[in-house]
Structure formats: structure tokens, C-alpha cells
Amino acid sequence: MQRRDGAWDCLVIGAGVTGLLAARILKDRGKRTLVLEKSTGVGGRMATRRIEEAVFDHGAQFFTVQDCRFEAWARLWREQGVITTWSMGFASADGRLQPDAIPRFRGAPGMTSVPKWLASDLDICLGDAAVGVSRDEGVWRVDTEDGAVHRAGALILTAPVPQSLALFAASPELLPRFAREILSAIExxxxxxxxxxxxxxxxxxxxxxxxxxxxxxxxxxxxxxxxxxxxxxxxxxxxxxxxxxxxxxxxxxxxxxxxxxxxxxxxxxxxxxxxxxxxxxxxxxHTHPERFLGIAEPAPLLFAGDAFGGPRIEGAALSGLAAADYVLGAE
Ligand SMILES: Cc1cc2nc3c(=O)[nH]c(=O)nc-3n(C[C@H](O)[C@H](O)[C@H](O)COP(=O)(O)OP(=O)(O)OC[C@H]3O[C@@H](n4cnc5c(N)ncnc54)[C@H](O)[C@@H]3O)c2cc1C
The missing domain is CATH 3.90.660.10 (Polyamine Oxidase; Chain A, domain 2)
Structure with a gap:
């Protein structure tokens, strides 16, 4: 699971769809990957919550599919019963349905089905927030709220950008100026x-x-x-x-x-x-035009998520896939 020197091949911060898809690809390609998630469950903004008998999708409501790479995942999820088609349009303010030819997919039963499916058999630490990123003997080091220390050759940050940037508060020199400028403009x-x-x-x-x-x-x-x-x-x-x-x-x-x-x-x-x-x-x-912001040296450091390349669930998923590709290609 973990390398002998105690370091993982890759650490992923955030168990939303971006981080889970990145981790899924990396694990499937033999990379020892650990996901750190501050919440007690996976999914991030793909969230389903139960209150008594009532169940709510209270973050993302559905997703659409345009890109063929994401389409392949959506097809797999449909075959596995993880998602289903919700509708081909919704009512507008006058209460009348505005149908179109675009399928809207939902998790089955709720939106967290997708992240839960992606998370199965991944190494994930839940309920412990990353609080700082630093460099330690040639690898990335992430400290957590509970006092754990994780090290890895590559680091992918998938929290909303202001939260990812906050992890560099004590180590701003690790981010080149161009990256700081791009990232701090994302709202x-x-x-x-x-x-x-x-x-x-x-x-x-x-x-x-x-x-x-x-x-x-x-x-x-x-x-x-x-x-x-x-x-x-x-x-x-x-x-x-x-x-x-x-x-x-x-x-x-x-x-x-x-x-x-x-x-x-x-x-x-x-x-x-x-x-x-x-x-x-x-x-x-607004979104950054690239699918992630990557810093290659001295070791891969990537910012990914729905703020990169395209918004919403599809954009986030494609960002996670691209981030994993980059880490795999950076060897
Ligand atoms: C109200 C609402 C409605 C939406 N509706 C739609 C919709 O209908 N269709 C659609 O396609 N998209 C919709 N979206 C957007 C969609 O939910 C997101 O684009 C997508 O889920 C983002 O995924 P992500 O993995 O990039 O980020 P997130 O899902 O935010 O995942 C990031 C994860 O990082 C974790 N994290 C943060 N900081 C730390 C830390 N320090 N340490 C460890 N973990 C940390 C968070 O807890 C979170 O789990 C909606 C979003 C919201 C909020």
C-alpha cells in the first residue's frame, strides 16, 4: 500500500468527484495513492443528506454529459446502476416543462452514489482536514488537523481554490508567482x-x-x-x-x-x-482555461477541480482525469 520510505506515490486532497476520479485512475495504474478528506463522508458538493425519513440532494442536482471521455464513465455508471436519467428538461418560472433533447443524469438513489462508487477500495482518510503543505526531503508533506503527517512524490489539490491556497499560508515560497496570481483570482x-x-x-x-x-x-x-x-x-x-x-x-x-x-x-x-x-x-x-494548474518541479504539484477547464460535475471530472494523466506522464 505505502512505500517503504513511508511516502505514497500520490496524495490527493479532497474526495469530491475530481479527487476521487484522479485517485481511481492512479490506483488502477498501480500508483499508491492516498485521499485526504476533511468531511466524514465522500462526495464534496455531490451531496445527499438524510434528515429523519427525508432524503435530500442538497448540492449538485444532476449532471449532463458532452465529452466522450466523461461519457464512457457515465455509461459505466449507468450499467452499474449508479446513475439514472432524471429528465430531459425542467419547468421554468411559469411552471411549464421546457423539454429539450439533453439528458440530465442523477445519482441512484442520490447524488452521492457516484462518489461512493468511485471511493470503493481507495485509500481514504476521512474526517481529518489537511492544514499545511510543505517540502520534506524531496517529497511533498501534508500535515493534518489531527496531527498526522503524509508524504508523497506527487500532490493533487482538489478543494475549492481558496481552500487549497490556504494550505500554503506558511509556505508561500512553494508556489511560483504566476501560480499564485492565477489561483488567487479564482472566486x-x-x-x-x-x-x-x-x-x-x-x-x-x-x-x-x-x-x-x-x-x-x-x-x-x-x-x-x-x-x-x-x-x-x-x-x-x-x-x-x-x-x-x-x-x-x-x-x-x-x-x-x-x-x-x-x-x-x-x-x-x-x-x-x-x-x-x-x-x-x-x-x-469563471474558470481557468486549462484542465489543471500544474507545477512540474521539483515534483508534481497540481491544482484541479471545477475551476479548471470547465465548471460543474463534468468539468470537475475531466479535471481529475487530466490531473491523473499528468502525474502518470511525469515519471
Ligand atoms: C448548490 C450547488 C448546486 C450545484 N448544482 C450542480 C448541478 O446541478 N450540476 C452540476 O454539474 N454541478 C453542480 N454543482 C457544481 C458541482 O457540484 C461541482 O462542480 C463539483 O461537485 C465539484 O467537484 P470537486 O471535486 O471539484 O469539488 P468538491 O466537490 O468541492 O470536493 C472538494 C473536497 O475537498 C474537501 N476539502 C476541502 N478542504 C479540505 C482540506 N483542507 N483537507 C481535506 N479535504 C478538504 C471538501 O470537503 C470536498 O469534499 C453545484 C454545486 C452546488 C454547491
Whole structure:
């Protein structure tokens, strides 16, 4: 598993789709790879959460497929029952379905199915955040919150860029100036997600997704109609970036009240419970044109994720695949 000198071939920080796909490829090609994840589960923004009987996809809602390399993975996931087609379009603010020819895929049963499938048999440390990156006797060294020290010949960072950059706070000299300039310009929109349990059906039209129904709400989904929450009516509401920025520091109960108030015309049943999750780094405002930012010397160091090459799940996946290719080719 680990090299005799205690170092891995590659360390991957972050167990979202970018990091897991990179690690999957590296492991399949015989590279001893360790993934470090600060949360207690895998998936990052591909997130599914259970509250009592209700189940919510509260981060990414679905994904589309354009690139043929990603298409091959999506085909495999479909064959394995890890994903299924959700719809060919959603309703817009007037409640009418806007069908098109583009399939939207969802995890089966929820969005975390994909990361869970990718993670099986990988070496992953969960629930321990990386806190610093340094160089140690010719290899990369990553220190964690719990005091663990991991070393590797190559390092791939897949957390949202500001979080990856923060790991170099005590060792800024490890990043060339050009990299610091590119990375520090990458920003993300925040997004509030309200997770509401209803006493009965929501009233959202099939297939259970509604785009931009009000000024403050970017998206609403009925997880019961979607097939994620078979035993309870569970609604996900995503606030738009302007609303989220404006109320970022506000009391979460207030945020829930405002958003549920705006959602009222689509709620046929009373809200029994509501929880608010804040995605500080929801989606990148713009993306770097390359699939990753790589520094070859003195040993491979890569920044990857949905801020590189293309946003969303497909962009993140392609970034992870490209990062793994680079590490494999850098020997
Ligand atoms: C509300 C919302 C809705 C979205 N809707 C869609 C959609 O419908 N379709 C779509 O295609 N995309 C959507 N996206 C975007 C999509 O979720 C992302 O593009 C994709 O999941 C990014 O994957 P990633 O692996 O690059 O990053 P992440 O999923 O963010 O993974 C990074 C991981 O790094 C971990 N991490 C961070 N810091 C550390 C540290 N110090 N140590 C260890 N681990 C660390 C994090 O916990 C996380 O697990 C949405 C995102 C949000 C938030």
C-alpha cells in the first residue's frame, strides 16, 4: 500500500468527484495513492443528506454529459446502476416543462452514489482536514488537523481554490508567482440550500425541478418526485448568488423564512422542518482555461477541480482525469 520510505506515490486532497476520479485512475495504474478528506463522508458538493425519513440532494442536482471521455464513465455508471436519467428538461418560472433533447443524469438513489462508487477500495482518510503543505526531503508533506503527517512524490489539490491556497499560508515560497496570481483570482459564488420536510406533496410539477421561480430562488427540487426520498416529501431550495451574498452573515432561521415565504406559491403542504446549509464555494465565477494548474518541479504539484477547464460535475471530472494523466506522464 505505502512505500517503504513511508511516502505514497500520490496524495490527493479532497474526495469530491475530481479527487476521487484522479485517485481511481492512479490506483488502477498501480500508483499508491492516498485521499485526504476533511468531511466524514465522500462526495464534496455531490451531496445527499438524510434528515429523519427525508432524503435530500442538497448540492449538485444532476449532471449532463458532452465529452466522450466523461461519457464512457457515465455509461459505466449507468450499467452499474449508479446513475439514472432524471429528465430531459425542467419547468421554468411559469411552471411549464421546457423539454429539450439533453439528458440530465442523477445519482441512484442520490447524488452521492457516484462518489461512493468511485471511493470503493481507495485509500481514504476521512474526517481529518489537511492544514499545511510543505517540502520534506524531496517529497511533498501534508500535515493534518489531527496531527498526522503524509508524504508523497506527487500532490493533487482538489478543494475549492481558496481552500487549497490556504494550505500554503506558511509556505508561500512553494508556489511560483504566476501560480499564485492565477489561483488567487479564482472566486466562487456562495449558495444557501434550504432543506425542507413537508407534511405532504410539494406541488412542484413533474419531473420535480423548477428553474428560477422567483428573484431570490435559483432552483427548487422535490426529492420525492425525483426518486431520492421515497418515504417523505423533501424539498431542496437553492438561493441565487445575489441573495446568498446579501444574507451570508444573517441568521439562518431568517434565511429559511424568507426563502420559504417566496416558495409559498409552489408549496401545497405545510413545512414541518427546515434546515439551511451554506455552500461558501458553490460554483466558480469563471474558470481557468486549462484542465489543471500544474507545477512540474521539483515534483508534481497540481491544482484541479471545477475551476479548471470547465465548471460543474463534468468539468470537475475531466479535471481529475487530466490531473491523473499528468502525474502518470511525469515519471
Ligand atoms: C448548490 C450547488 C448546486 C450545484 N448544482 C450542480 C448541478 O446541478 N450540476 C452540476 O454539474 N454541478 C453542480 N454543482 C457544481 C458541482 O457540484 C461541482 O462542480 C463539483 O461537485 C465539484 O467537484 P470537486 O471535486 O471539484 O469539488 P468538491 O466537490 O468541492 O470536493 C472538494 C473536497 O475537498 C474537501 N476539502 C476541502 N478542504 C479540505 C482540506 N483542507 N483537507 C481535506 N479535504 C478538504 C471538501 O470537503 C470536498 O469534499 C453545484 C454545486 C452546488 C454547491
Amino acid at each position: 466562487y459564488d456562495p449558495c444557501f440550500a434550504v432543506l425542507a420536510i413537508l407534511d405532504g406533496p410539494s406541488g412542484l410539477p413533474a419531473p420535480g425541478g423548477l428553474r428560477a421561480p422567483t428573484e431570490s430562488i435559483a432552483w427548487m427540487a422535490d426529492n420525492h418526485i425525483k426518486g431520492v426520498s421515497p418515504h417523505a416529501s423533501a424539498l431542496t431550495i437553492h438561493a441565487g448568488p445575489h441573495f446568498t451574498r446579501e444574507y451570508l452573515e444573517s441568521d439562518r432561521e431568517f434565511v429559511a423564512k424568507v426563502l420559504l415565504g417566496e416558495a409559498l406559491p409552489w408549496l401545497r403542504s405545510p413545512v414541518r422542518q427546515a434546515h439551511v446549509h451554506c455552500w461558501r464555494y458553490s460554483q466558480p465565477l
